[in-house]
Amino acid sequence: MIRAGIVGASGYIGGELCRILLGHPHLELVAPVSRGMAGRRLDGVHPNLRALTDLAFVGPDDAPDCDVLFLATPHRETMAMVPRWAGRAGCLVDLSADFRLTDPEVYERYYGTAHTAPELLPEFVTGWPERYRKDLAGADRISVPGCMATAAILALYPLAAAGLVEDRVSVDGRIGSSGSGSGAGPMNLHAERSGAMRVFAPAGHRHEAEVAQATGLTVSMSATGVEAVRGAQVLCRATLTAELREPELRRVYRDCYGAEPFVRVVAQRRGLYRLPEPKILSGSNFCDVGFALDADRGQVVAVAALDNLVKGAAGNAVQCVNIRQGWPERLGLEFPGLHPL
Amino acid sequence: MIRAGIVGASGYIGGELCRILLGHPHLELVAPVSRGMAGRRLDGVHPNLRALTDLAFVGPDDAPDCDVLFLATPHRETMAMVPRWAGRAGCLVDLSADFRLTDPEVYERYYGTAHTAPELLPEFVTGWPERYRKDLAGADRISVPGCMATAAILALYPLAAAGLVEDRVSVDGRIGSSGSGSGAGPMNLHAERSGAMRVFAPAGHRHEAEVAQATGLTVSMSATGVEAVRGAQVLCRATLTAELREPELRRVYRDCYGAEPFVRVVAQRRGLYRLPEPKILSGSNFCDVGFALDADRGQVVAVAALDNLVKGAAGNAVQCVNIRQGWPERLGLEFPGLHPL
Amino acid sequence: MIRAGIVGASGYIGGELCRILLGHPHLELVAPVSRGMAGRRLDGVHPNLRALTDLAFVGPDDAPDCDVLFLATPHRETMAMVPRWAGRAGCLVDLSADFRLTDPEVYERYYGTAHTAPELLPEFVTGWPERYRKDLAGADRISVPGCMATAAILALYPLAAAGLVEDRVSVDGRIGSSGSGSGAGPMNLHAERSGAMRVFAPAGHRHEAEVAQATGLTVSMSATGVEAVRGAQVLCRATLTAELREPELRRVYRDCYGAEPFVRVVAQRRGLYRLPEPKILSGSNFCDVGFALDADRGQVVAVAALDNLVKGAAGNAVQCVNIRQGWPERLGLEFPGLHPL
């Protein structure tokens, strides 16, 4: 058993990490760290863990050393924490945005503050298993991409890598309320957020920078909060560099993801679920990726969906650790999702 | 009092027409026509009308003649009905798609069937009050645009008319379940439709043709069913022909809609409702239009929201009739919408 | 025109009062009072009022005197405010709980604090139009019942008044999230509150005391927060004192409510809306009341539904003022609700 810890274990991503680790055969949760909740039982904050564990949150100073430490901590604060935690865990898996962007200037533009630990950026391997599987094996610093970024990257990368699309692409993201975290405020007050189609980022959403970095494309990204707790979906539109037919497009995606344990190509001619739909992915680590051809306009529309707390965060992080350890990638991530839901 | 009838009065758009007409000071609902529901009370199908009316549906053959007749009937079937109803009402207001597109070939491409009454197309004035107010005065044939089309047209027209955007624009539509009508089927089964982000039209949504016709732009339109019963929203992305600043953009929209009774420019710097949000428009005839500048990419993002059954259909139709009759445009359409909802 | 003010105009009940007053032909909103929001535009807090008003909130000290003042203020605080506001308005309409219970000891038991103005309790007429219409005419102190209390009282009163039910009745209340007000906290955080069936009061819900006082019955009341923003519903179960058949029960309700402008008897044999359903009442001032006979057990099940912010608060308050002024009761309350929604 590998000893695992979670800093920020009382938040939504932290809770999802708790759920997955408690069901993981080789990872033992020994340090659920929370400054605010120290001493309280895990299941007092995460009621789905009742009868699964008697663990209580520990304060940062009381946390035992770990083999793997997940940082489910806020953007802007995490870059200062890394040095502090570095000595107490062999491997750090950061789920914040602080080590996702290789260029500190881009970070500053999108996060409104200077990066305080740029020298550490090169140490981090991007938590993108489908692309960096080799680098993740044995990696001691992993930075997990954002939820909508992961969806958009998995949707666009096959096209970009094959040089099939022109430079400028648009990404229309839709996200559930858990994406804004577990802190209560007017923005996620039920009476306001319920039934919303809230365009909270009409342009320049932060994940835009990650998608651009990962695909090498110029990306215009908007984001809308829709009625859901879990779930993220992106609809990407790109112009094809050459005339392409649907079977060729399908082959591109199949070649890229046919062997992937957690990416399914979902692009059917008919059916309610012919394209990726987040709700049937709740709790699962799948990212479904699909596409449609707009032949008249020489465009391709790529769609991807995932659970923002799982493949968009906690599950993807555990998949990376499975790879690092040389374990089967599916370990602890077998839940397939529910239908109907 | 003007005598009004509704063909297809038992559907969702028909029911909304009933609600509005029953509260309208100058329009008297004398002919709620429904083949399937003939003889049944209106409030047996539209429970919100309880205690408001004792009317019952009448069959097509038993319907009295009217001054104004609304056709809330299916696409493809309505074009055959028009000649039949023409003799029985001074003014026909068609809410189907059959007389929206001036070019029969475009109709055939998007609706998959040849237009059977192309000679009637020129008779219809488009039910777009903000643009065709003059033509609607006294018009005897009115064709009301589609719900998402209305939103996209109102969002893009000011930019297109001023020549501010390049030809190719994209429109991402989001729509509630009432948009698929009151017929029960697997696609709108609650357990499947609930919490959905269903990309039912990744490209080439039908309303695309209306938006292109109205704006003169090349439009790529996708549509997604999201969790809502009422409500439609469009997010449009266009490339600017010249560098523009936010105040100039605002002026363009203000100049276009400042005097409009049912279009509000909603583009604030902050706030939960800084951009158009459909849920607070439920039951109202407002279409809210907003915008954001993506200066880095020389693009503008235009957003519009409305109630698909009101400004997207029944309310817009009544607004057109108010104009035709020379009545105040707000007559019978005063309900402002609810917050919270 | 009568000059009206609202203390607590920035809350959800306050906002609903604003909406109704702005559409009321004889009531002019001259004093939307809010300590926290003083100086901000109404439509900055209540976005559904955009284009309807340019009014801004005023602080308590800057509020002009009024003819009618609505107190949409917190329980426990309002009893201290009444003397202060008494001199500044001819009529006070209290929407808090502070003057609903005639017995201060009962108030203390249910609200956990001693009543600080018991001497004022006798001055207040209960804002229950169906019962106290005569007393409301010309009343200068009106106390509006709670939302679920109003529903339960309207459902049970006809049975209690006719002596048809035994003393002990149970009331199961279901309520939307707007019932907990506009203050953000963990309890109404969207990710927690969404899709909830939260039994927040398994027994002894506060409204129990109002229902008992109004009906003279011993009431056991529970309350559950369900997925909705607006809407309250009660399911009441009582044991019949004598054998009764369905037509007799129907007559009892018809006799009681047949002439009421805002109570509809909804008890059909079939149909999706055969019994009261809150969602089609959103924004309307109707309270629908229905019943079913459980002949095998000699019990009656009474069901009532309303919009907790309208007939459960703001609308009911305005109905009382309409009566006080001798105006038609429906004035400003004509909106019938929407279907579908």
Add this chain to the structure above:
Amino acid sequence: MIRAGIVGASGYIGGELCRILLGHPHLELVAPVSRGMAGRRLDGVHPNLRALTDLAFVGPDDAPDCDVLFLATPHRETMAMVPRWAGRAGCLVDLSADFRLTDPEVYERYYGTAHTAPELLPEFVTGWPERYRKDLAGADRISVPGCMATAAILALYPLAAAGLVEDRVSVDGRIGSSGSGSGAGPMNLHAERSGAMRVFAPAGHRHEAEVAQATGLTVSMSATGVEAVRGAQVLCRATLTAELREPELRRVYRDCYGAEPFVRVVAQRRGLYRLPEPKILSGSNFCDVGFALDADRGQVVAVAALDNLVKGAAGNAVQCVNIRQGWPERLGLEFPGLHPL
């Protein structure tokens, strides 16, 4: 490996059985039977099974023999199927209502048709693991209780068995839309069902008979469809036979369920999830049971929640088979549920 089949595998309960069996280490799904879907892939109907199986539905006549056969088939039809399937499987697990009630007359009263196989009723063991664990070991005929019945029985049995409550109890059930099955009709049309508080059974709900049979109490049961896809909750009210304090009540439930793998006693003093809440149980086999004392009225309110498709059907059935086979009860049922959801 034990060979398992499912008759009615294309429905919602059937789909849940597919999901659980595909993840079960000792049960092999060899016969997913569906007359209507024969030949189609499982994941074409149950999209959450994509990449998990290549199985296709088989027609009744093409189904191979099995060791265990689950009947997820309609009420009234199943009693005729049992003889037909009896020869083709060692163990039949019926999830319909046809073999739940030991008294054919009670069945006829609640299901409106005479029981056609009363002679088979004694062969069936009730699929109530917490009570009939011994009888289920080796049982060849198992009848799984209804979803709300299971919740109500688990909530009331400890009180009834200990003689703590008087005879007449009321049960207020709330249920999500998946409870009405996967067939599309007006009753589960999204625009009508969404946001509903539909009292579809004000009195005499069918599960009432099961609860009465299981507890020996006289039960009055109502049922309301609320906004949810999955999830059932019951709120039961009973009068205590003697004065009781909270710790004594807690002990009664703890003694009854302390060792149960799938019943959790949830009755806390505070917290959003202090009483059973269905949404965090989606996909899990837990039934949470809680209680509250209404000392003033000498009553107890018992609350229970579960996923109607899992502990209320498919999961409970698999738990019974685990017991029958002498396997660990949790096998294939480890998923704990999600928070937030």
